[in-house]
Amino acid sequence: MMTGLIAAGVLLAGATGAQAETRVTYKSAKAGTSYYQMGVELAEAMKAGTDGGVILTVEESQGSVQNVMEAAVRPGNYVFTTPPALVGAAQKGAGPFKDKGNPKFDEIRALFPIPSLTMHFVMRADAGVQSFADLEGKTILLGKGSFGANEGAKYVEMFGLKDKVKIADAELGNAASALKNRQIDGFVTAGSFPAPNVTEAAASTGISLVSMTEEQVAETKRTRLVIPAGTYAGVDTDTVTTSLPVVAYATTAMDDDTAYTLTKTFWTKKAEMGESAAWWKAVSPDLLSNVTGKLHPGALRYYEEAGVAVPDSLR
Known part of the structure; x- marks a missing residue:
């Protein structure tokens, strides 16, 4: 696609008195595309919104099919963006995932929508x-x-x-x-x-x-x-x-607190991102209705705290 995805590997600093730092590899679209630029903007927003507690490194991707395939093999916390229909196809072993099924695809969980x-x-x-x-x-x-x-x-x-x-x-x-x-x-x-x-x-x-x-x-x-x-x-x-809706997904390998922080920071900084890049203005919680599969428990915790109506199918 035209499209884009996010991958996130996490490293938490454990030294006493040191600030915990979450390292996130953001698997994006091809360099030079609008979705790659969104990754750069999101990285800046995450760093600012967490006072440096979350650091995203943008990584180029060849497309959404590759991004979903990597959900089965990437260790640790992994976030990716894709049209929701591809997640459904992966879980059914259909379309581009025919004969490529993997039980790990059932562990994919949604975080938040990005511009369609x-x-x-x-x-x-x-x-x-x-x-x-x-x-x-x-x-x-x-x-x-x-x-x-x-x-x-x-x-x-x-x-x-x-x-x-x-x-x-x-x-x-x-x-x-x-x-x-x-x-x-x-x-x-x-x-x-x-x-x-x-x-x-x-x-x-x-x-x-x-x-x-x-x-x-x-x-x-x-x-x-x-x-x-x-x-x-x-x-x-x-x-x-x-x-064609596009959503940021993680897997159950991501801990709930990290998913909560990523989701909360995204929505907290969205309006500010929209001031410099108007495509973020088109994103609203209503787009959650386009999600295939379930929300990550950490993301769901944020939506419940924020009073966002979440479809029963996503819980």
């Missing part, structure tokens, strides 16, 4: 596109190989647009300039919002976002999400779209 991977259908403001039906005859850039590219191609077919839109043969990294130069009418991207490439396009060209109907959202079988009005320059109405 959000679908954006970005159009040049003067392209006159308000709905998916308006895409007919337009040239759009999907990119290649990513979650957003695959999902975008699926929606084009699902909503009756196959052979009615022209798919540009170019890399997604060129999307903003291609839009500005009128080589394309729009592009599809998936990322936590505000997505840097969408922000760039809004500032340099002027954009609109295609909003889905409730029926279209239901047809995709993805999680509904609203990009609030004002997230991008010139987009003054809410945009209904779909998303």
Whole structure:
């Protein structure tokens, strides 16, 4: 994915009179991605929020499947981020985990949600596109190989647009300039919002976002999400779209106090993180409804103390 994960190995200092220090290896996404940057921001927040008691070291990852696989073999306290569906698949030995089942997958426990991977259908403001039906005859850039590219191609077919839109043969990294130069009418991207490439396009060209109907959202079988009005320059109405939730998980090898501290510090520092990186503003306790599996007992302790409604299925 497009996506990202967190791994955490813990070392507690035991000398009398010395401050206990928790060492956490944060297994993230590929370097240079938004999810890797989130890892850096989270590391800074954990250090500040615990007065140096929790130290995260960000480690690059090749993706969420690798992150889940490592839950079966990493010693000590391990935290990782992944779409919840992959945890369910691992526990069932399905999908990318077919013939790779491991009882250790049953020991995976959730901590907290992080920004979701959000679908954006970005159009040049003067392209006159308000709905998916308006895409007919337009040239759009999907990119290649990513979650957003695959999902975008699926929606084009699902909503009756196959052979009615022209798919540009170019890399997604060129999307903003291609839009500005009128080589394309729009592009599809998936990322936590505000997505840097969408922000760039809004500032340099002027954009609109295609909003889905409730029926279209239901047809995709993805999680509904609203990009609030004002997230991008010139987009003054809410945009209904779909998303792939992403959650930070640990395993039962993590002690309850460490899980409690990580979870409490995340929520305590979230608003401050959102002041410098707006994608954190999209995270709320409501996203716990997307979690697959159970919460870590230490995380559950925090949510109960904070008065957060936790679905019975997560207890």
